[in-house]
Amino acid sequence: IGATTAIFSVVNAVLIKPLPYPDADALVRIVHVIGGIEQQFFSDAIFLTYVKNTQAFEELGVWSPGSTATITGQGDPEEVPVLAASRGVLAALGVQPDLGRSFSAEEHAPGGPDTVLLTAGYWQRTLGGDRGVLGRTLTVNGRPHEIIGVMPPDFRFSREFEIVLPLRIDPAAPGSLFSRVGVARLKPGVSLEQANADAARILDIWFQRPGGNPAVRARWRPALMPLKQDVVGDAGTALWVLLGGI
Secondary structure (H helix, E strand, O other): OHHHHHHHHHHHHHHHOOOOOOOHHHEEEEOEEEOOEEEOEEOHHHHHHHHHHOOOEEEEEEEEOOOEEEEEOOOOOEEEEEEEEOHHHHHHHOOOOOEEOOOOHHHHOOOOOOEEEEOHHHHHHHHOOOOOOOOOEEEEOOEEEEEEEEOOOOOOOOOOOOEEEEOOOOOOOOOOOOOEEEEEEEOOOOOHHHHHHHHHHHHHHHHOOOOOOHHHHHHEEEOOEEHHHHHHOOHHHHHHHHHHHO
């Protein structure tokens, strides 16, 4: 009984409720298959094409993996991992700060005010959980950023991070480098198959734009993945078998 209870606790946390977001089954990661190879990264320009033309997604955002920042003014300089996310990421996840507010549209715009969100862990570790932290300044990469909020303690993503910064994308000059990872929330009633069909339509629009190459379109296909599957990975089968065996 003890072993079954212990393993079920793991299964419940990892497989049944692995994502601490409302209606987590509606969350998907945007993935393409190009020439038979899965590609999770895409460009700002492709992302903006999705934003402008999607019919399947309620919210859509991108983030930059591997981002770090140097924080000074809190003792010794410290390099910390950063979640640099466009406005749609937190909206898609359905997460709001426990303290303060999220980023505004102005703060996501190029040249907007410099602001920052703290994780609960970083807030406790460096500021002692001081609830008067809102409005103070944190120096990030040599620039003062106003602290506008603190994320919930259970907020996690696909990588560890200490602070959240707004990812700014200029619609007038979107980047072409494949460096973004996308997450989206499906509209109510939209299936994964319907979302993939909508993504295929958006790819048609992308390749038919001026300067596009329709001949390359045949090598691309959307392969949207439930975010739950992205988090669980290959552990699911092993855990179910282990639970069944016990």
